Amino acid sequence: MFTIYYDASGHEEDPSAGVLVITGFLATVNTWLTFERVWAEFLSRYGVPYLHMREYTQFAQPYDRWRSKRRKRGSFLGRAAQIIKAAQFRSFSAGFLLREYHSIYPLYERLPGPYQLAAGAVLMSVVHWLTTHQPGEPYQHVFARGDTGQGPFRKQIEENAYTNLGPITTRQWRDPTTGEYFHPFEPADYYAWEHRNLFNEYLGGKGARTRKSLEALEGMPEHGLFMRRDRLIELCDLLNQPRRR
Numbered sequence: 001m002f003t004i005y006y007d008a009s010g011h012e013e014d015p016s017a018g019v020l021v022i023t024g025f026l027a028t029v030n031t032w033l034t035f036e037r038v039w040a041e042f043l044s045r046y047g048v049p050y051l052h053m054r055e056y057t058q059f060a061q062p063y064d065r066w067r068s069k070r071r072k073r074g075s076f077l078g079r080a081a082q083i084i085k086a087a088q089f090r091s092f093s094a095g096f097l098l099r100e101y102h103s104i105y106p107l108y109e110r111l112p113g114p115y116q117l118a119a120g121a122v123l124m125s126v127v128h129w130l131t132t133h134q135p136g137e138p139y140q141h142v143f144a145r146g147d148t149g150q151g152p153f154r155k156q157i158e159e160n161a162y163t164n165l166g167p168i169t170t171r172q173w174r175d176p177t178t179g180e181y182f183h184p185f186e187p188a189d190y191y192a193w194e195h196r197n198l199f200n201e202y203l204g205g206k207g208a209r210t211r212k213s214l215e216a217l218e219g220m221p222e223h224g225l226f227m228r229r230d231r232l233i234e235l236c237d238l239l240n241q242p243r244r245r
Contacts, residue, residue: 001028001029001137001138001139001140002026002027002028002029002130002134002137002138002139002140003026003027003028003029003032003139003140003141003142003184004024004025004026004092004126004139004140004141004142005024005025005032005142005143005144005184005185005187005188006022006023006024006025006119006122006141006142006143006144006185006188007022007023007143007144007147007185007188007189007192008020008021008022008023008115008118008144008147008150008192009021009022009023009053009054009189009192009193009195009196010095010098010196011114011115011147011148011149012098012101012113012114012115012148012149013148013149018097018098018099018199018200019095019096019097019098019196019199019200020095020096020098020101020114020115020118020196021093021094021095021118021192021195021196021199022093022094022095022115022118022119022121022122022192023091023092023093023122023188023189023191023192023195024091024092024093024122024126024141024188025089025090025091025092025184025187025188025191026089026090026091026092026126026129026130026139027087027088027089027090031087031088031089032184034087035083035087035089035183035184035187036183036184038083038087039083039183039186040183042079042080042083043183046072046076046079047062048062048063048076049062049181050173050181050183050186051080051186051189051190052173052186052189053189053190053193053194054193056073056077057193074212077213077216078212078213078216080190081190081213081216081217082216084187084190084191084217084220085216085217085219085220087187088221089187089220089221090129090220090221090222090223091188091191091220091221091222091223091224092122092125092126092129092222092223092224093122093191093192093195093222093223093224093225093226094118094119094121094122094125094224094225094226094227095118095195095196095199095224095225095226095227096114096117096118096226096227096228096231096232097199097228097229098114100228100229100232101114101117101232103229104229104232104233104236106244107233107236107243107244108236108241108242108243108244109241109242109243109244110241110242111236111241112152112239112241113149113152113153114149115147115148115149115150115152115153116149116152116153116156117232117235117236119143119153120162120235120239121225121227121235122225123141123162123165123168124165125223125225126141127165127166129223139166139167140166140167140168140169141165141166141167141168141169142168142169142170142171142184143168143169143170143171144170144171144172144173144185144188144189145170145171145172145173146172146173150170154170157169157170171185173185190213190217191217194213194214194217195214195224195226198214199226
């Protein structure tokens, strides 16, 4: 049994985003159970309840006390990368420029929102790999609940619009009853944030400078799909989105 946990980085309502990326991490159920145990011990050692890259990079709680502790910050992220690599996850990502998404909008009578489109692309990538390399093995998709623009995607899940792609559910990062954090989303958050940052730097004319925190993940099995305008149009046509006449 395989489970794929997904999280997004960037959204259309954030003018600084530029890029939207959704990443999923695939592993067996037993691998996830082992990861959760090791990850919880790691977080406890550093005295934080979770890893979330936006809060980490902005020195928001619970990382505010690390602002002047550069060595500890580097050690924390380095160890996180070691654990993620050791788990032997397989990563899948789909992303695109938000301005290029908006540039193709007039071509169609209707178009899925950016989140829906990226989610559909990464789901198809995952299912293609599974049916090719693990035929007959059961699997399930779990998306982090609450990302901006996710509402229509969740409605489609409820309407069983993705039945050909396998069981899909959403789950909150934090249990509203117990207050406990659900850690399997955190590797996807790390990976999606790093790649969105990489693409944004490239688009900003700084060149594609790979950060050490991303270099630490090199060697992981990965399947990345960064779609420029032509590929977005191909995807929308593949999804049978009606063109304007």
